[in-house]
Amino acid sequence: MSLPDNLNRWAAGFGDQPALSFLDHHGPRPVGEASVLTWAELDRRVSAVAAWIQRRACRGQRAAILAPHGPDYVIAFLAALRAGIIAVPLFPPGHPGSVSRLAAMFADCGPRLVLTTRAQLAVVDAFLEGHGLRKPEVVAVDALPDAIGAEVEPAWHTGDDVAYLQYPPTWTGSPCAVQVTFRNAVDNALTLVESIGALPGQSPSVSWLPLHHAEGLLLGVIAPVAVRARAVLMDPAAFLLKPERWLRALTANPGAVSAAPDFAYAYCATRIGAQEKALLRLDHVRALFVDGAGAQAETLTKFLAAFAECGLRPEAVRCGYGPVGAAALVSVTSAAPRRTAFDRALLRRGRATPCAQESPDALTLLSSGTPTRHRVRIVAADNGRTLPDGSVGEVWVSGSLGPGFWGRRKPGERPFGNRLEDAAAPAHGWLRTGDLGVVDDGELYVLGRVADLLTVRDRQHYPQDVEATAAGAHSALRAHQLAVFTVREFDRVLTVLVAERIRECSTQQVVGQVRRAVTARHSLVLDRMVLVDSGRLPRTPDGAICRATTRERYLTGGFD
Numbered sequence: 001m002s003l004p005d006n007l008n009r010w011a012a013g014f015g016d017q018p019a020l021s022f023l024d025h026h027g028p029r030p031v032g033e034a035s036v037l038t039w040a041e042l043d044r045r046v047s048a049v050a051a052w053i054q055r056r057a058c059r060g061q062r063a064a065i066l067a068p069h070g071p072d073y074v075i076a077f078l079a080a081l082r083a084g085i086i087a088v089p090l091f092p093p094g095h096p097g098s099v100s101r102l103a104a105m106f107a108d109c110g111p112r113l114v115l116t117t118r119a120q121l122a123v124v125d126a127f128l129e130g131h132g133l134r135k136p137e138v139v140a141v142d143a144l145p146d147a148i149g150a151e152v153e154p155a156w157h158t159g160d161d162v163a164y165l166q167y168p169p170t171w172t173g174s175p176c177a178v179q180v181t182f183r184n185a186v187d188n189a190l191t192l193v194e195s196i197g198a199l200p201g202q203s204p205s206v207s208w209l210p211l212h213h214a215e216g217l218l219l220g221v222i223a224p225v226a227v228r229a230r231a232v233l234m235d236p237a238a239f240l241l242k243p244e245r246w247l248r249a250l251t252a253n254p255g256a257v258s259a260a261p262d263f264a265y266a267y268c269a270t271r272i273g274a275q276e277k278a279l280l281r282l283d284h285v286r287a288l289f290v291d292g293a294g295a296q297a298e299t300l301t302k303f304l305a306a307f308a309e310c311g312l313r314p315e316a317v318r319c320g321y322g323p324v325g326a327a328a329l330v331s332v333t334s335a336a337p338r339r340t341a342f343d344r345a346l347l348r349r350g351r352a353t354p355c356a357q358e359s360p361d362a363l364t365l366l367s368s369g370t371p372t373r374h375r376v377r378i379v380a381a382d383n384g385r386t387l388p389d390g391s392v393g394e395v396w397v398s399g400s401l402g403p404g405f406w407g408r409r410k411p412g413e414r415p416f417g418n419r420l421e422d423a424a425a426p427a428h429g430w431l432r433t434g435d436l437g438v439v440d441d442g443e444l445y446v447l448g449r450v451a452d453l454l455t456v457r458d459r460q461h462y463p464q465d466v467e468a469t470a471a472g473a474h475s476a477l478r479a480h481q482l483a484v485f486t487v488r489e490f491d492r493v494l495t496v497l498v499a500e501r502i503r504e505c506s507t508q509q510v511v512g513q514v515r516r517a518v519t520a521r522h523s524l525v526l527d528r529m530v531l532v533d534s535g536r537l538p539r540t541p542d543g544a545i546c547r548a549t550t551r552e553r554y555l556t557g558g559f560d
Contacts, residue, residue, distance in 0.1 A: 002157045002182045003225045004082040007043050010228050015040030017201070019224070020231045022070050025238035025245055037071060042078075047149030049079035049115070049141045054153060056137055057085045057112045062165070064088045064111035065212070066102075066124050067141065069235045073211045074221050076115035076141050077164070081182075084155025085112070087164040088177070089212040092120050093127035103131040105167050105175045109406065114138040159183030165406050166214050166327040169540045177406040178327045187400040188218055188322075188329040189226035191373050195318070195332035196287040198257060200228040203286050206249045206258040207231070208239040213540075214327045215291070219259050232256070240543050243268045244276040247307070251281045259289035261544045262296055263480035265303040270478070272306070283311025289332070292319040292368030293435055293446040294544070296468060297339050299479070300366070321368035321446055323433035326401050330376065331444055333369035338443055340365055344522075348460050350392045352438040352445070363465055367443040374399030377420065377430070378439055381450070386422040394450060395437040396420065396430045436462075452547055454486050454524070456493055461524055463547060470497055470526075473517035476505035483537060483550040484526075494527040498550055498559060500534045507531055530559050 010019065019039040037045070053063060063080040065087060067073045073089075080087035088109045093099055116124050118140040128135050157163075163185055165177035196203070205224050209216030211233075224231040232253055239246050247268065250256045290300065304314050320332035341362040343355045355362050377386045378393040387393045396418065404416035418430040436447040447462055454461040463484045471479040482499035497514070511529045518526055536559070538549040553559060 002081070002159075003078065003163070003185060003222065004046075004154065004157075006225050006228075007039070007046060007078060007082075008154075010039040010225075011043035014201070014228065015043075018230050020071055020074060020233070023232065023234040023238070023245075023249060025234060025242070035071065042075070044146045044149055045075045045141075046078045046082055047152045048144045048146050049075055049139075050082040051148045051150075051152040052139060052144055053079060053083035053085060053113060053115075054151075057083070059084045059155070060086065061112040062086045062088050062109050063113040063115055064090050064106060064109065064136075066090055066092050066114055066116045066127075067120065068092055068117060069211055070233065072117050072142050074231070074233075077211070077217070077221060078225070079141070080115070081163055082152065082154060084157070086162050089164060089166070089217055091210065091212045092116065093123050094120075099127065099131075101175070102127070103133065105177070106131075106133055108175045109165055109177060110134070111136050115141050117142050157182050159186075160403075162403070164217075166217075167212075168324045168327075169210075169213055179403050179406050180327045181402045184328060184400050184402045185218075185222050186226050187373055188327075189223040191329045191332060192218065192223055192257075192289075192320075193227050194372075195320075195334050195369070196257060198227065198229065198286065201230075203255045203257050204230040204232055204253045206234075206246070206253055206256045208234045208236050208246055209259065210236050214322065215259055218329065219257070229257075236543070239264070244272045244280075247272065247276075247280050247282065247310075250285050251279070254284040255286050256284075257287045257289075258285075262290055262294045262299050263544050265290065266299045266479050267543075269299075269302045269306040277307070277310055280307070280310040282307055282316075283313065285312065285316050288317050289320050290317065292321045292331075292337070292366055292444070293324075293448060294464070295319055295337075295366045296464065296479075297364040297366050298468065300337075319366050319368045321444060323395070323397060323431065323435060324449075326397065326431055326433065328374070328397070328399070328401055330374045330397055330399075331369040331371040333367060337369070338367040340367065340440060340445065344465070347392060347447075347462075352390050352392060352440055354440070363462075365445045365447070368446055369444065370442055371397075371399075371444065374401075376437075376439070376444055377422075378437055379420065379430075379432075381432075384419065384421040386420060389439045389441075392436060392438050392447065395433045395435045395444070395446065397433055398430045401431050452485070454484065454495060456486065456495055456524060459523070461522055466497075466518060466522055466524065469517050469521050470499065470514045473514045474505070474510045476501045476503055476510055477514070478502050480545060481534070481537065483545050483547045485547055485551040485554075487551065487555060495524060496528040496530070496551075496554060497526050498530045498532060498537065498554060500537055501531050502534055530554070532559055 020037045207220040315336045319337035341357045344363040346353045375398045379396045484497045
């Protein structure tokens with residue numbers, strides 16, 4: 001059954017029950033003022049917009065969503081699916097520093113329609129004119145009357161039809177959208193729900209993640225509609241301004257399921273004080289997810305310690321893995337993630353050998369669980385052969401992944417449909433994720449992106465590991481507010497660290513302490529270190545530092 005069919009079903013059987021709540025945090029209130037749509041109201045609004053779409057677009061054409069985070073975004077997305085055209089979740093032109101990226105994605109997908117709101121109409125028109133884009137027909141979804149919904153003709157879907165296009169937020173260069181089918185979308189939702197044993201109608205989804213991100217769309221729209229869960233949404237900016245708002249929303253919604261990137265857990269642990277904690281009750285939180293590709297054991301340890309007094313259970317925090325280029329949830333832990341310490345020096349040589357947590361050369365990694373709906377292999381990138389358990393290699397995935405990229409691929413890249421040179425495994429149809437990983441005792445550990453790996457003098461270093469060491473070397477630096485990368489200068493490879501300082505300090509002292517700490521732990525020399533004011537590093541819309549964009553900005557003199 002597709003998502004539009006599910007919405008019809010919930011509206012018919014549970015029409016007066018709340019389907020979607022949006023917490024408006026304009027102003028100083030820690031608890032947002034909620035606007036609520038029932039299943040019946042959501043279904044009517046979706047039908048009205050779908051009817052408008054069907055008069056103007058044909059099957060296979062695209063509708064770009066340039067609406068603010070909130071109920072109108074959800075309505076626009078579901079309406080495109082109900083109308084039988086392909087939704088393209090984007091964002092309104094007002095995002096600082098993202099207008100050129102939005103223009104590139106817009107030109108890449110070539111939408112027939114733009115779905116926005118009355119408040120954004122003038123901004124969207126100015127954006128289209130200013131970038132010389134072919135102007136599609138634009139509509140404010142909040143201006144359409146419910147009555148026209150009677151004219152909608154529900155589109156017929158198969159599981160293999162493309163439901164929407166997903167642009168990964170961390171890719172640089174030419175935009176490349178992953179095609180997500182109706183079957184992919186529902187499989188992702190079921191992987192999430194089954195891992196925590198959630199019950200329909202009893203496990204509300206609480207999310208501040210951007211709805212144009214894969215995780216935000218899954219948690220805020222797809223999973224709730226797939227399994228009849230109430231979605232509670234808040235704007236990402238509301239969380240970034242006052243992180244306690246997220247935890248207050250979890251407190252107000254017993255049995256809640258939520259997710260956030262690693263930095264958000266560290267942000268809560270350091271920014272929420274005793275006065276705010278006194279108002280929190282987190283013992284009934286069902287599950288909090290973190291992406292295993294970016295999760296750090298130390299972050300979760302601090303988060304759990306900070307909110308143990310609020311009743312937060314360690315088993316409520318889970319790790320999962322979804323490849324950036326697949327828009328698929330491959331694995332989720334069914335309980336607290338296993339923490340395994342590996343010998344750092346041997347990891348650099350491609351072997352994952354467990355060691356004592358107390359070892360000075362130990363690197364503790366968090367498991368992302370055991371894949372259930374997908375097959376996972378760790379593969380040698382140079383020959384395409386499966387590596388034995390305990391070997392570090394590229395993570396390859398096979399299963400419900402969809403048909404691949406929309407239109408053209410990134411030049412020189414062929415991530416979908418790869419062949420394994422291993423007769424013991426299915427040969428064709430494998431996705432090269434671009435992530436480094438290892439399987440130990442049947443569980444997947446993800447070490448980060450292959451492209452981010454630091455290779456200096458034939459030795460490999462994991463950037464998040466180096467960044468954690470640097471952040472802990474001086475009190476003027478903070479975790480998740482720095483980025484390390486390599487650049488080539490003539491015939492040399494230089495290691496560069498760009499870090500935000502959270503207070504005034506002696507630059508010479510900070511640089512000296514950080515360089516000594518990194519050399520001592522990693523046998524790595526920092527050739528260049530740049531200190532910038534807080535807020536200067538480029539971030540994704542959910543607030544995470546983007547290493548690739550930081551490197552580009554450094555190379556073009558953006559931090560001078």
